[in-house]
Each structure stands twice: as C-alpha cells, then as structure tokens.
Amino acid sequence: MKKHDQDFMRRQNKITVYEMIKNFSPISRAMIAKRTGMSATTVSRIVGELSENGHVSEFDQVSAGLGRKATMLKLIETSVLSIGIELDKYQFKIGIVDVNGALVYSSDHKRLPQESADTTISNIARLLQQIVDLEGVNPSRVAGIGIGLPGIVDSERGEVVFSVQLGWKNVNIAKRLSALTGYKVAVDNELKVRALAEHIRGAASGSKRTALIGFGTGVGSALIIEGNIYRGESNSAGEIGHITIDPNGALCECGKAGCLQTYIITSSLLNEAGKIRKVASLDEIFEARQSGELWAVQLIERALTYMAITINNVLCVYNPDMIILSGEWIERFPEIRHEIEELCSNRFVWEPLRNTYGLQCTSLGGEGVMIGSGLLAQTCFFTLE
Amino acid sequence: MKKHDQDFMRRQNKITVYEMIKNFSPISRAMIAKRTGMSATTVSRIVGELSENGHVSEFDQVSAGLGRKATMLKLIETSVLSIGIELDKYQFKIGIVDVNGALVYSSDHKRLPQESADTTISNIARLLQQIVDLEGVNPSRVAGIGIGLPGIVDSERGEVVFSVQLGWKNVNIAKRLSALTGYKVAVDNELKVRALAEHIRGAASGSKRTALIGFGTGVGSALIIEGNIYRGESNSAGEIGHITIDPNGALCECGKAGCLQTYIITSSLLNEAGKIRKVASLDEIFEARQSGELWAVQLIERALTYMAITINNVLCVYNPDMIILSGEWIERFPEIRHEIEELCSNRFVWEPLRNTYGLQCTSLGGEGVMIGSGLLAQTCFFTLE
Numbered sequence: 001m002k003k004h005d006q007d008f009m010r011r012q013n014k015i016t017v018y019e020m021i022k023n024f025s026p027i028s029r030a031m032i033a034k035r036t037g038m039s040a041t042t043v044s045r046i047v048g049e050l051s052e053n054g055h056v057s058e059f060d061q062v063s064a065g066l067g068r069k070a071t072m073l074k075l076i077e078t079s080v081l082s083i084g085i086e087l088d089k090y091q092f093k094i095g096i097v098d099v100n101g102a103l104v105y106s107s108d109h110k111r112l113p114q115e116s117a118d119t120t121i122s123n124i125a126r127l128l129q130q131i132v133d134l135e136g137v138n139p140s141r142v143a144g145i146g147i148g149l150p151g152i153v154d155s156e157r158g159e160v161v162f163s164v165q166l167g168w169k170n171v172n173i174a175k176r177l178s179a180l181t182g183y184k185v186a187v188d189n190e191l192k193v194r195a196l197a198e199h200i201r202g203a204a205s206g207s208k209r210t211a212l213i214g215f216g217t218g219v220g221s222a223l224i225i226e227g228n229i230y231r232g233e234s235n236s237a238g239e240i241g242h243i244t245i246d247p248n249g250a251l252c253e254c255g256k257a258g259c260l261q262t263y264i265i266t267s268s269l270l271n272e273a274g275k276i277r278k279v280a281s282l283d284e285i286f287e288a289r290q291s292g293e294l295w296a297v298q299l300i301e302r303a304l305t306y307m308a309i310t311i312n313n314v315l316c317v318y319n320p321d322m323i324i325l326s327g328e329w330i331e332r333f334p335e336i337r338h339e340i341e342e343l344c345s346n347r348f349v350w351e352p353l354r355n356t357y358g359l360q361c362t363s364l365g366g367e368g369v370m371i372g373s374g375l376l377a378q379t380c381f382f383t384l385e
Numbered sequence: 386m387k388k389h390d391q392d393f394m395r396r397q398n399k400i401t402v403y404e405m406i407k408n409f410s411p412i413s414r415a416m417i418a419k420r421t422g423m424s425a426t427t428v429s430r431i432v433g434e435l436s437e438n439g440h441v442s443e444f445d446q447v448s449a450g451l452g453r454k455a456t457m458l459k460l461i462e463t464s465v466l467s468i469g470i471e472l473d474k475y476q477f478k479i480g481i482v483d484v485n486g487a488l489v490y491s492s493d494h495k496r497l498p499q500e501s502a503d504t505t506i507s508n509i510a511r512l513l514q515q516i517v518d519l520e521g522v523n524p525s526r527v528a529g530i531g532i533g534l535p536g537i538v539d540s541e542r543g544e545v546v547f548s549v550q551l552g553w554k555n556v557n558i559a560k561r562l563s564a565l566t567g568y569k570v571a572v573d574n575e576l577k578v579r580a581l582a583e584h585i586r587g588a589a590s591g592s593k594r595t596a597l598i599g600f601g602t603g604v605g606s607a608l609i610i611e612g613n614i615y616r617g618e619s620n621s622a623g624e625i626g627h628i629t630i631d632p633n634g635a636l637c638e639c640g641k642a643g644c645l646q647t648y649i650i651t652s653s654l655l656n657e658a659g660k661i662r663k664v665a666s667l668d669e670i671f672e673a674r675q676s677g678e679l680w681a682v683q684l685i686e687r688a689l690t691y692m693a694i695t696i697n698n699v700l701c702v703y704n705p706d707m708i709i710l711s712g713e714w715i716e717r718f719p720e721i722r723h724e725i726e727e728l729c730s731n732r733f734v735w736e737p738l739r740n741t742y743g744l745q746c747t748s749l750g751g752e753g754v755m756i757g758s759g760l761l762a763q764t765c766f767f768t769l770e
Binding site: 208255316 | 393394422537546547593594606610615616617618619620621622623624625627628629630631632639640641644690691694697698699701702703704705706732733735736737738741742
C-alpha cells in the first residue's frame with residue numbers, strides 16, 4: 001500500500017473517531033475501538049491528535065454499581081464555531097454557532113429596506129468583526145460564515161439571484177463578504193437553512209426526511225434528506241407556492257395564474273379584504289373573523305383549507321416522516337395549527353399517507369435561520385486538517 | 386494498521402477499480418493507478434482478482450498515430466446478470482439484464498386478470514427457471530430478481546401493499562418468489578424502476594436528478610437522485626396524482642376530491658365522455674376531437690392543460706434537470722408532446738424554472754420496467770465478494 005492510500009485511510013479514520021465522539025459521548029477509547037474495528041493503537045493516536053488540536057477532552061466517569069472509574073471522551077463544543085446570519089428586509093441577525101448547532105451568541109441589527117447591497121454587506125462585515133473581537137473568538141476556530149435570506153439563491157456561486165424582500169438582483173454576497181472579512185461564506189434560502197436547523201437540533205431531530213413549510217410573505221418548502229439539503233438543479237426545489245392549482249385562478253406576483261400561494265399569502269388576503277374595507281394587517285382580519293364578520297371568516301377559512309392542501313401536496317411528493325410548519329401565520333397565530341390538523345385528517349390528506357408523518361411547529365423560532373446558516377457553513381467548510 | 390482496517394480498505398479499492406473499468410473502459414492499469422492514486426502493484430493485484438472471477442478482460446489497443454500497442458481493460462458485461470420482471474394486469478414480462486442494463490433476453494407471458502397471487506407467482510417461478518436453463522445462464526452469475534408493478538409497494542419488506550390493477554392486497558411477493566426460486570428478490574413500483582432505467586440507460590442518461598412522470602391509468606412520478614431512487618418514508622414519494630388541485634373538484638377513486646389525476650386519467654375521461662355518448666377507449670375520444678366534436682376537444686384540451694400543470698408542479702417541487710414522460714397517453718399519442726410543451730413554455734411553467742430542464746419521452750418503452758427492475762436487483766444484491 002502506497003503513501004497516498006494510507007493518507008486517505010488516516011483521514012477517514014480521523015473523521016470516524018471524531019463523529020463517534022460527537023454522536024456517542026460519553027465514550028471511551030476502548031468503546032470506539034470495539035465499535036469501529038480499529039486497533040487500540042490507531043484510536044489512541046487519533047484521540048491524541050484531536051485533543052492536541054483542542055477538539056476533544058477527557059473526563060472520569062465513575063460507574064454507579066461497581067464504583068470503577070473509566071476515562072471518557074467528549075467534544076469541546078466551541079473548538080469549531082461558525083457565524084450564522086439571518087438577513088431580511090428590516091433587520092439582520094448575527095449568531096455564533098458551535099459544533100452542535102447551539103447558539104453561543106446572537107444579536108439583532110436594523111436594516112433600512114431601501115439600503116443598497118454594498119451598505120448592508122459592509123455593515124454586516126463591520127459588526128461581525130466587532131462581535132468576534134468582543135467575544136474573544138479565536139478566528140482560527142471559525143469554519144466560516146453562513147447566510148440565510150428570502151429569495152432565489154445560487155448556493156454554488158454564493159449569489160442572491162433575486163430577492164423581492166431585499167430588493168436585490170444578482171448580488172454575489174459570498175464573494176463580497178468574504179473579501180471584507182477573510183472568512184469563507186456560504187449562502188442559501190432561509191427556508192432551506194431553517195429546515196436544516198430543525199432537522200439537526202430542533203423539532204425534527206431524529207427524523208430522516210424532514211419537510212419544512214413556510215406560510216408567510218410567500219409559501220415555500222424545503223426538504224432535508226438524511227441531514228442534507230435537497231436543492232435540485234438550480235436550488236429551487238421546494239417552491240411549492242408556485243405549483244398551479246387553478247389555471248384560471250387569481251394572478252400571482254410571479255406572473256402565473258392560480259399559484260397555490262395566491263390563496264394563502266398575507267398580501268393576497270389584504271388585497272382581497274380591501275374589496276370590503278381597508279385592512280392593514282393579518283391581525284385585523286383575524287379580529288374581524290373573531291367577531292364573526294363573514295368576509296373575514298371566508299378569507300381565513302379558505303387560507304387554512306389551502307394550508308391543509310399544501311401539507312397533503314408536500315406529503316404526496318416528498319413522503320417525509322416529519323413536517324415542520326413555520327412562517328408568520330404559524331408564529332403569530334399558533335391557534336390555527338389545530339384547525340389545519342383537523343382539515344388534514346378529516347379531508348385533505350391522502351389516505352395511504354395518514355399515519356406516515358409527524359406534524360410540528362418550528363421549535364427554534366427566531367433563532368432557526370442563524371443556527372441553520374451556521375450549520376451550513378460548518379458543513380461546507382469544516383475539515384479536520 | 387490492523388487487519389480489519391486493511392480488509393475494509395481492500396474492499397473499497399476493489400470497488401473503485403471495478404467502477405473505473407465499468408465507467409471509463411477502455412482504460413489501462415496505469416491510467417487507473419494515475420486517476421485513483423493507488424500504487425501500480427495494488428491496481429495489478431485487484432485487476433488480477435477481477436479477471437480471475439470473470440468480471441474483466443484484456444484487449445490490445447493500437448494508438449492511431451504512433452502505432453503503439455497498449456493493454457486495455459474492459460468489463461465482461463455478462464459476468465453479472467439479474468432477472469427483471471414487469472408484472473401487470475394482463476401480462477408479465479421476464480428479462481435478463483446485464484451489468485450495463487442491456488436486455489440480453491426477454492419474453493412476454495399472459496396473465497388472467499382474476500388470477501390469484503399464488504398462481505401468478507408460481508407461473509413466474511416456473512417460466513423463469515425454464516428461461517435460465519434454456520439460455521444456459523450460470524445461476525451463480527445471477528445477482529437476484531427485480532420486479533416492477535403498478536401499486537403501492539413496501540420495498541423494504543418486499544410486499545405489494547395494494548394494487549388495483551393486480552387485485553392484490555398485502556402480498557409478500559419477494560418472500561414467496563424467493564422461496565420458489567432460491568434467488569433474492571427486490572420489488573418496487575413500476576414508475577420508480579422505469580425512472581431508474583431511463584436514468585441509467587435511457588433518455589435521462591447523464592442527468593443528475595431525473596423526474597419521470599407517468600400519464601395512464603393513474604398519474605404518478607418518480608425521482609432519481611444521483612442514481613438512487615428517492616422513496617420517502619413509506620415508498621410513496623412521487624404520488625403527484627393525488628395532490629389536491631380543487632377542494633371542491635370531482636371525486637377521485639382514492640376517495641378524496643379534486644386530485645390532479647381526475648383531470649387526466651383515461652377512466653375519468655371515458656366517464657365524462659359518457660355524458661355525451663358511450664365511448665370505449667381513448668382512441669375514440671381522439672378521433673372525435675380530430676373531427677372537431679366540441680366535447681372531445683374540451684376533454685382532451687383540459688387533460689393536456691393539466692399535464693402541463695403536472696410538469697410545472699414536478700419542476701417546482703423536485704427541480705430536476707430532466708423530465709421523462711411516460712404512460713399510455715404519451716406512448717399511444719406521441720403527437721401530444723408538442724402541444725404539452727407549448728402549454729408549458731407559453732403559460733404553465735414558473736418563469737425561474739423555464740431553462741433549467743430537458744423534456745423527453747421514454748426511450749426504453751416496453752422494456753423500461755424489465756431493465757429498471759433488473760438494475761434494482763443488482764443495486765440491492767450485487768457485491769464483489
């Protein structure tokens with residue numbers, strides 16, 4: 001066996017030992033050797049390297065029955081960090097995420113909706129450097145920066161292709177932010193990173209195929225298969241809001257008629273409500289429904305019906321084991337969850353799929369996009385060498 | 386490095402060399418060593434083992450310019466075979482498939498629609514043994530049997546959960562056929578194996594994410610990601626025919642209202658046509674359309690519209706690089722392809738996805754399910770040891 005093969009093997013073994021400690025701690029050297037089939041010498045050498053590099057520490061565990069002491073290993077969570085950013089119309093959030101997806105720091109910052117890409121990006125860079133300095137983060141520990149935002153993102157090129165909310169078109173945020181900060185930068189659609197966060201650390205932990213649905217300024221979904229974001233050819237997989245429901249339906253902001261999201265998104269409802277009276281927010285429609293105003297009852301009920309239909313449609317195409325609901329509707333009016341579930345089980349979910357999935361609301365809430373972006377950066381840029 | 390690690394390494398290297406020869410033949414030992422970084426000694430040892438086991442053969446290639454002779458390697462395609470079966474209401478087909486997915490033998494056999502599972506399975510077993518004997522196939526070369534059929538299949542358990550076409554419910558065809566033949570048996574929905582065949586050997590070869598859509602007695606789809614069938618939690622991913630289009634629409638045979646397939650499937654159209662006059666086949670509706678009968682024009686145009694909508698919806702959720710159309714509609718009336726494509730590009734495909742995919746009709750036709758089933762069996766059961 002030549003040197004090249006041995007190098008490959010060493011790297012593989014190192015990753016294996018690291019993952020064992022990450023996923024099964026507390027665990028001893030002997031247990032790792034037994035489970036992986038590696039020799040005790042190999043395991044000890046690798047553990048030595050990992051602890052030298054600050055990834056792993058030892059502690060003594062006394063067994064309850066016999067009082068015997070064993071030396072166990074655990075990960076030092078902060079040995080690998082990443083910066084997770086949520087970028088939206090009126091604000092951005094900066095978080096520091098550890099190797100388990102825990103948020104060890106976070107802060108919110110205002111953004112002016114008409115702000116240029118240059119201004120936003122240099123504001124992010126400046127604040128981010130301040131935070132790294134103030135928090136005493138060792139830059140060599142930072143695997144990279146992840147950014148989640150609403151819009152169509154070319155994740156391979158690191159480019160925001162189009163974002164209505166930010167008012168951006170063809171902005172290569174990855175390249176620009178990387179030039180300003182020196183860190184590697186990954187960027188993706190907010191729903192995709194949120195789904196990743198819920199899958200790894202949130203309401204969908206333990207799931208093998210998680211579908212996250214967002215009901216808000218748009219309707220979208222994201223699919224995580226065995227820990228990986230499913231992107232499709234142009235990172236547009238999951239655009240469930242633009243499946244056509246009615247070829248003669250209402251016009252969608254995309255220019256097509258009868259898109260699924262025209263029945264659900266806030267702007268549609270406000271627009272429709274305007275036929276009756278001027279309404280400024282979803283809250284007002286909910287209030288009107290509460291006091292029994294027919295138009296509001298109709299609008300909300302139709303929206304909930306199409307949310308249940310969205311859930312059925314996601315089940316039929318992705319057949320996930322877990323569906324996570326997120327977005328303005330779910331976060332601000334959590335009581336609708338039960339109405340949607342009833343519509344699902346009484347009418348809208350295809351029978352063979354009725355007992356194949358769990359349904360949850362996001363558990364990471366306002367932290368989800370930061371955590372997911374941070375985890376994305378670790379996936380893209382963290383290596384053990 | 387202990388023995389266990391070396392065994393693992395040897396196995397990996399063997400698979401690597403095998404795949405190199407399979408995918409890049411003609412290729413020499415030196416080229417393999419260069420591309421993999423393995424030593425010349427390692428490559429020679431593995432090639433020796435592969436040729437001893439009948440997987441690989443040598444041939445001399447004379448270069449055009451200099452006339453130098455090089456010893457190249459190629460796969461012996463028939464060193465690994467599998468049996469691919471298509472099972473349907475009125476017939477089943479048995480094929481012998483080689484390691485590249487080529488059909489080296491095939492035959493058609495009648496099935497009575499009211500036939501019990503026991504009868505069908507023992508007929509298949511008997512005929513299959515006769516074929517293996519007559520064709521002089523060495524049973525030790527047969528990796529296993531694959532079966533593709535219409536219906537809901539539990540591919541893990543090898544069970545037909547429910548098939549309207551076969552009239553079967555909870556039939557463990559894999560276990561039964563394996564007991565009768567001695568071969569390992571894999572079973573799956575026909576669209577999933579057909580998609581696999583088109584992806585590996587047919588119209589979608591070279592694609593990374595293939596979506597196949599079937600328009601026939603039902604409407605369904607299948608997604609192949611990097612050569613693997615995407616199944617979902619209960620092997621129901623791709624059931625696009627049961628996404629809800631209209632909560633108040635026509636009743637579907639599944640019991641739900643307004644399923645996408647109600648606008649497309651043959652039985653729906655015959656049923657609707659019956660309001661005007663008794664019609665026995667899709668051909669009659671097409672003829673009536675040809676002679677300008679309004680009802681037929683309406684029915685076909687509506688169906689084509691919803692086929693274009695199906696394509697848009699598949700694009701939005703899976704974002705594939707290639708869509709393959711299959712099923713009765715496409716196979717018997719190929720002229721509709723252009724009408725569907727026009728509807729797609731003029732009206733129904735969401736703009737950001739317009740230039741992200743190719744559209745093809747099945748190229749394997751009546752052989753697709755046999756080939757896909759055979760390839761499935763090889764994926765499940767073929768190992769190099």
